[in-house]
Amino acid sequence: MAASDRVLSSTLSEPPASPHPITYQWLLPNSRGLDNFLKVMDDASPWATGYPTPPPSPQHESGPAPNPSTSAPDSTDAPPQAPASNSRNGHSHEVSIFLAATESFSKKNTNCTIQESLDRFAPLMAESRRRGFPVRAYISVALGCPFEGPDTDPHRVADLAVKLLEMGADEISVADTTGMGTAPATKQLLRTLKEAGVRNEDLAMHFHDTFGQALINTMVSLDHGIRAFDSAVGGLGGCPYSPGATGNVATEDLVYTLHSLGAKTGVALDEVSRIGGWITGEIGKGNGSGAGRATLSRLRREAGES
Known part of the structure; x- marks a missing residue:
């Protein structure tokens, strides 16, 4: 957990490309962990120092300036809105x-x-x-x-x-x-x-x-x-x-089982199997997924690899 602030900072500054939104869960053991988490979040937020100074009110030749709340949704006169605090x-x-x-x-x-x-x-x-x-x-x-x-x-x-x-x-x-x-x-x-x-x-x-x-x-x-x-x-x-x-x-085993039941998971078994094979190799641990190992074997055969 000591390095979680660095992982969070990296995730915020260089978010992975993904066609779908990702939800990250950050395990916090105590209030000190929350303080560190919020500090990293605030430092990375463009709203961390408060709302930016609003632009000057538009000048009109006659009559009061229009109320921004009644303007068109995409009007540049509308004041900026802070994003949801859990979205980055x-x-x-x-x-x-x-x-x-x-x-x-x-x-x-x-x-x-x-x-x-x-x-x-x-x-x-x-x-x-x-x-x-x-x-x-x-x-x-x-x-x-x-x-x-x-x-x-x-x-x-x-x-x-x-x-x-x-x-x-x-x-x-x-x-x-x-x-x-x-x-x-x-x-x-x-x-x-x-x-x-x-x-x-x-x-x-x-x-x-x-x-x-x-x-x-x-x-x-x-x-x-x-x-x-x-x-x-x-x-x-x-x-x-x-x-x-x-x-x-194992995610690969779970996805394989759910797909066999006709469930829609939104997870591509081939791709998650590649990830499982890569990360277990990187950290020097055996791949604990039977479905993942079998899928990787099939992918190698299809690619003409031994």
Whole structure:
């Protein structure tokens, strides 16, 4: 996280070319992280020093100058308007926070209790929303904890989700950080969230594939009505406080599965497979996506490569 300000600055100054808008999520551990984030945003904004001096009122030979609010929308007489604060270069930015569903993981990961996490994030969420940045909240170890075992209480997860939504979270990402989650446990968790009043459209599911259950749990979630899922190209990821946990479900595998069901993802499997092959090679890690490896093999054959 120490280099996140440099990544943000680079993203703002040299945004990637994309035919579609990109939403960036910035994980902020505390209010200090938010302060750094807002400083970079303000420094990069043409509106950082306030509104520019408006042009002088047009001179008219007779009668008062026209009210700009009644002028044509493209009139040059209209005063400039500041852009939405979470939009830069056609792309948008969101704030992400994280807390845990078990006390043991919370203390290991953030050195505080669950309630202390909620208390810490309350002002951060309020300021983020005041500045126009949507907030996404992650609930870690929702389907199993490395310190308390695989039976995380689904009612505790639901209680946290409700509290976070009441605090102003725009979306809750329910994370199986350890990959311990199973189909029955996922089904029970989603049922408990629904009974607590949490809507499907307020949820995303975040599965790790440590035990090979990520796509199975995705199917359970789809049947429940969930339509937002986190993933990582090449199956990258993991957690230093969850020994043995592998990365997120691979984007390539998830896209291949969803396309097989007739879903429209807007993601080109060939292109995301190329990205997965490139980034895993750059950082020296094995490509954890079966669909990605198979797609790259096909692309090499089609190109006449060995």
